Amino acid sequence: MAETTEQAPKTTRPSRARRREEILAAATRVFGSKGYHQGSLGDVAAQVGITHAGVLHHFGSKDKLLWEVLEYRDRVDVQHLEGKHIPGGMDLFRHLVLTARLNADRRGIVQAYAVLTGESVTDGHPASSWVAERFSVLRGEISQAVRDVAAERDVSLRDGEAERTAAAVIAVMDGLQLQWLLDPDAVDLAAATAAAIESILTATLGGPVDLVVED
Amino acid sequence: MAETTEQAPKTTRPSRARRREEILAAATRVFGSKGYHQGSLGDVAAQVGITHAGVLHHFGSKDKLLWEVLEYRDRVDVQHLEGKHIPGGMDLFRHLVLTARLNADRRGIVQAYAVLTGESVTDGHPASSWVAERFSVLRGEISQAVRDVAAERDVSLRDGEAERTAAAVIAVMDGLQLQWLLDPDAVDLAAATAAAIESILTATLGGPVDLVVED
DNA sequence: CGGGGCTTACTAACCGGTAAGTAAGTGTGG
DNA sequence: CCACACTTACTTACCGGTTAGTAAGCCCCG
Numbered sequence: 001m002a003e004t005t006e007q008a009p010k011t012t013r014p015s016r017a018r019r020r021e022e023i024l025a026a027a028t029r030v031f032g033s034k035g036y037h038q039g040s041l042g043d044v045a046a047q048v049g050i051t052h053a054g055v056l057h058h059f060g061s062k063d064k065l066l067w068e069v070l071e072y073r074d075r076v077d078v079q080h081l082e083g084k085h086i087p088g089g090m091d092l093f094r095h096l097v098l099t100a101r102l103n104a105d106r107r108g109i110v111q112a113y114a115v116l117t118g119e120s121v122t123d124g125h126p127a128s129s130w131v132a133e134r135f136s137v138l139r140g141e142i143s144q145a146v147r148d149v150a151a152e153r154d155v156s157l158r159d160g161e162a163e164r165t166a167a168a169v170i171a172v173m174d175g176l177q178l179q180w181l182l183d184p185d186a187v188d189l190a191a192a193t194a195a196a197i198e199s200i201l202t203a204t205l206g207g208p209v210d211l212v213v214e215d
Numbered sequence: 216m217a218e219t220t221e222q223a224p225k226t227t228r229p230s231r232a233r234r235r236e237e238i239l240a241a242a243t244r245v246f247g248s249k250g251y252h253q254g255s256l257g258d259v260a261a262q263v264g265i266t267h268a269g270v271l272h273h274f275g276s277k278d279k280l281l282w283e284v285l286e287y288r289d290r291v292d293v294q295h296l297e298g299k300h301i302p303g304g305m306d307l308f309r310h311l312v313l314t315a316r317l318n319a320d321r322r323g324i325v326q327a328y329a330v331l332t333g334e335s336v337t338d339g340h341p342a343s344s345w346v347a348e349r350f351s352v353l354r355g356e357i358s359q360a361v362r363d364v365a366a367e368r369d370v371s372l373r374d375g376e377a378e379r380t381a382a383a384v385i386a387v388m389d390g391l392q393l394q395w396l397l398d399p400d401a402v403d404l405a406a407a408t409a410a411a412i413e414s415i416l417t418a419t420l421g422g423p424v425d426l427v428v429e430d
Numbered sequence: 431c432g433g434g435g436c437t438t439a440c441t442a443a444c445c446g447g448t449a450a451g452t453a454a455g456t457g458t459g460g
Numbered sequence: 461c462c463a464c465a466c467t468t469a470c471t472t473a474c475c476g477g478t479t480a481g482t483a484a485g486c487c488c489c490g
Contacts, residue, residue, distance in 0.1 A: 016434085035337045037253045040479065052480080054436050062480065111336055118333010121326055121396045122250045132397040139394075139401065160403075161410075167402050168411035171390025172383055179354075179382055181336045182347040186354065187382050188375075195376075196383035196415065203414030231468080255445065267446080269470050277446065 020058055022048045024072045027065055032112025036066055036119055036127065063126045070116070070130050073109065089152070092145040093169075093197055094213045100173060100193035101213075110177050117174065135170065142166035146204060155205050165204045172196040235273050237263045239287045242280055247327025250334055251281055251342065278341045285331070285345050288324060304367070307360040308384075308412055309428045315388060315408035316428075325392050332389065350385065357381035361419060370420050380419045387411040 026047035030039040041052035041062055048055075059065040087095050103110050120131040143166035150157050173193055180189040194211055201209045241262035245254040256267035256277055263270075274280040302310050318325050335346040358381035365372050388408055395402040409426055416424045 019435085033338045035252065035334060037250065038337060041481090042479085050435090051437060053438080053482085056481065057434090057436065114336050115333060117393065118330055118336070119250060121329050121333070121393065122253065123248045128397065135394050135397060136401065163401075164403075164407050164410050167391060167394055167407050168387055168414065171394060171407075171411065172387045173390070174393060175386025175388070175390040176382060178332065178336065178389060179350050179386060182343065182350060186351065186378075188379075192379050192382050192386075195379050196386065199380075199383065199415045199418030200411065202418050234469085256447095257445085265469090266471060268448085268472085271447070272468090272470060 016058075019048070020068075023055055023058055023065075024069055027069045028073065028112050029108055031066065031069060032108050032115055035115050036125075041065075066116075066126055067130070069112075070127060073112065076109065086141070088141075088145055089148045090145070090209070092142065093201060093209070094211055096169070096173065097190075097194045097197060097211050098213050100176075101190040103177070104180075104189045107181070111181055114174070114177055114181055138170055139163060139166045142169055146201075149201075150205060153205060153207065155207070157204070161204060165200060168200050169197055172200065231273075234263075235283075238270055238273055238280075239284055242284045243287065243327050244323060246281065246284060247323050247330055250330050251277075251340075252334070256280075281331075281341055282345070284327075285342060288327065291324065301356065303356075303360050304363045305360070305424070307357065308416060308424070309426055311357075311384070311388065312405075312409045312412060312426050313428050315391075316405040318392070319395075319404045322396070326396055329389070329392055329396055353385055354378060354381045357384055361416075364416075365420060368420060368422065370422070372419070376419060380415060383415050384412055387415065 023044060027039075027044045029047065030043045033039070034043065041055050044065070045052040045055045055065065059068065086092070116127050117131050119125055120128040122128075143162040146162040146165050147157065150162070176187060176189060176192050176196065180187040180192075198209055198211055201211075238259060242254075242259045244262065245258045248254070249258065256270050259280070260267045260270045270280065274283060301307070331342050332346050334340055335343040337343075358377040361377040361380050362372065365377070391402060391404060391407050391411065395404040395407075413424055413426055416426075
């Protein structure tokens, strides 16, 4: 594969920042398609046309690269929000449904998330605390939205019901992603996610909800 | 009879069947705690006090060992059914809730399932077809149960709604397991699973469902 | 002309799998 | 009832391949 290293394809060598971004994008693809343990620094390096030592030059170690990949994913994930901060109340659930719809065309990122999340359950995995923290934050945000909407509608919630609902919403999104990744024809990610969230919310709030999104 | 001491095999070598079972149990622990790629044959072998070549003597290759581990998990998983075949109709959902309750005390098996399922999303993973097949069968069984219960109640389902509901039920179970594994204090596996399934079914069937299980 | 970006070269650790040897059991014919 | 043939259950040794990480040096750009 490394034929002639001779060639100056670009006018200048990419700047440090740009090169790092290239590597992060490549690492996302590699870790997403092969997992963290099975995806090697050599694989990542090959995708940007350098050697694995070149990658280490920028990130120091594989673990540090993973951490930056995870932060990078977060950045990309909220990119379409375009500055507007993460919504609350019923808009949060519309945002989740919209995200699922967008995800149906971003298989790579979804796969990276699924693989790393599953892998993080293994003992001492470098991503486990990141994933756990992420779940915790998400549960907090979503359960707050549940409480807000319930208050708005004068619905009283049982003890811990907001948290249970939040966990269920996250769970159904992750679980559907998994099934969709393994068999895209068997599961319509956007439709199934919307229907499931609607079911869960309707049951919790005791009345119909409107998740229609137009944009 | 009097002469031939039908001795308990304490000092003798374990029989083939027993040894294989020992190795399968060890492999379940290893793959569950470290994943398939990261868990080595040496790890498995050490747990039964032999070398990695000894493990290969019994199973031929690491891939074949994994396959038998997956079947082994299935066997253990339905063990509590005690001969009675997998139920249908509303009993199937009660069975799922019961399984979740039992799983809360079988962390190892749940972890193995979660890790291998997540890993299976990677390209060319030896377990991917097994997991995909498993999801497919489960969706089929559960969607049939949904249709049966709907017919029983004279509820008409929209096109593909039974399948969507089935996918959501599986998804919420898997997703909650993931969150529970990463933070057992934050999620009550049994309660959250029961509540989520009840929500989804209630929405699909347009009326209350009874998931109470006693045994 | 200096330093960052990168390569080449190397190391030490593992990995799964194979081959060959060995000790212990099992079956059987005389 | 036992000797001999054969099988089973491993072990030790080794192979080729892959891995992350280190060290040192080259080269191009500003």
